[in-house]
Amino acid sequence: MKKISIFGATGSIGRNTIDLIRRAPGAYDVVALSGGRNIEQLAADAREFRADVAVTAFPELLEDLRAALAGSDVEAAAGPQAIAEAANRPADWVMSAIVGAAGLVPGLEAVKQGATLALANKESLVCAGGLLLRTAKAHNARILPVDSEHSAIFQALIGEDMSEVERIIITASGGAFRDWPLDQLREATVAEASSHPNWDMGQRITIDSASMFNKALEVIEAKEFFGVSPSQIEVLVHPQSIVHALVGFRDGAVMSHLGAPDMRHAIGFALHWPERRDLPVERLDLAAIQQLSFATPDPARYPALGLAWDVMNRGGLTGAVFNGAKERVLDHFIAERIGFVDMARVVAQTLAWADGQAGLLDQTMTLEAVLHVDHLARQETDRVVAAGVA
Ligand code: NAD
Ligand code: MG
Secondary structure: OEEEEEEOOOOHHHHHHHHHHHOOOOOEEEEEEEEOOOHHHHHHHHHHOOOOEEEEOOHHHHHHHHHHOOOOOOEEEEOHHHHHHHHOOOOOEEEEOOOOHHHHHHHHHHHHOOOEEEEOOHHHHHHHHHHHHHHHHHOOOOEEEOOHHHHHHHHHOOOOOHHHEEEEEEEEOOOOOOOOOHHHHHHOOHHHHOOOOOOOOOHHHHHHHHHOHHHHHHHHHHHHHHOOOHHHEEEEEOOOOOEEEEEEEOOOOEEEEEOOOOOHHHHHHHHHOOOOOOOOOOOOOHHHHOOOOOEOOOOOOOHHHHHHHHHHHHOOOHHHHHHHHHHHHHHHHHOOOOOOOHHHHHHHHHHHHHHOOOOHHHOOOOHHHHHHHHHHHHHHHHHHHHOOOO
């Protein structure tokens, strides 16, 4: 039986992972499940799959979790340290589906014990790509991408030689405001930004899709994961979300991955790799879809996207600043302290501030340095917001 753990089990990616596990009774031995405030869900899943341990991110919820697990054999634990320890418990396959930089440490712990890491948590590659990849290599652990675009690129590269890759094209749906008049974007509400035209995802990534901060993270994720240069990555707006990514080769050939927008494909691919197995995803009917369209993203509509190249070209620990600042502006937008269009402006200011701090971005990428820079970036972002957005 394959031993697996799921971090962020109660979220959108976590639920989809559990759906696949549930369809294969007896195939998986669940070691650890983690969640946040949804104790009922976490406990129900932990009981159903007879997990060894269930962990909530919040220490104040430990007693609730214990109560919900009473009479079962599942151990209850709480807090970031407990999540890290659970990730270090031996497993063959670990799903990293916590949202935000909080996913970094569990991902590192999972590769340290040699597990195959199914990586949905793109933030860990953005803020500490070099560290995560180096740690995985040192422990002979494999990382498989779960982000749909990166799973698509990975699949288009099967049997290919990276030295023959000319470019990688990542598609973007364009998010909730793709067709809005530009001058209305400053009035966009949290509720409006939280509805995605094609994908059913967590609230944070859905808002990041509307601003294209999500695509900026994915561009950096692609550079880190596939080791290409920033100038080799392109983004295309593709409203139908059917073509997930394309890879162009030196001879002009382009290989692409198509499928209905359902994360169970990328999750299932990572779960069964290197095999392909049956997955309960809708089969593609191109005749019914009829048209696939593509456009260059408008920098005036998506100012966050261009920041990805600033981050990649600056290098060092800039990714940690970018991610930390992005997480905080999103908090501030959700709390209605800043407007939708302010998010990219504040992040750009925080990046400029960090670049001006002598030596800050050029330290060796250790976990401590990443966490320190992440902390400073959040602090500076809060300062900019408190001072009033220009
Ligand atoms: P979600 O908000 O639905 O779920 C997040 C999970 O993380 C929940 O289990 C929550 O309890 C947990 N969590 C939140 N804060 C935490 C913290 N501080 N410490 C520990 N656990 C915490 O998010 P999601 O949409 O499932 O996304 C998860 C990750 O997968 C993100 O990195 C996202 O970018 C990535 N991703 C998601 C999708 C998608 O379709 N949802 C697609 C591609 C990539
Ligand atoms: Mg994606």
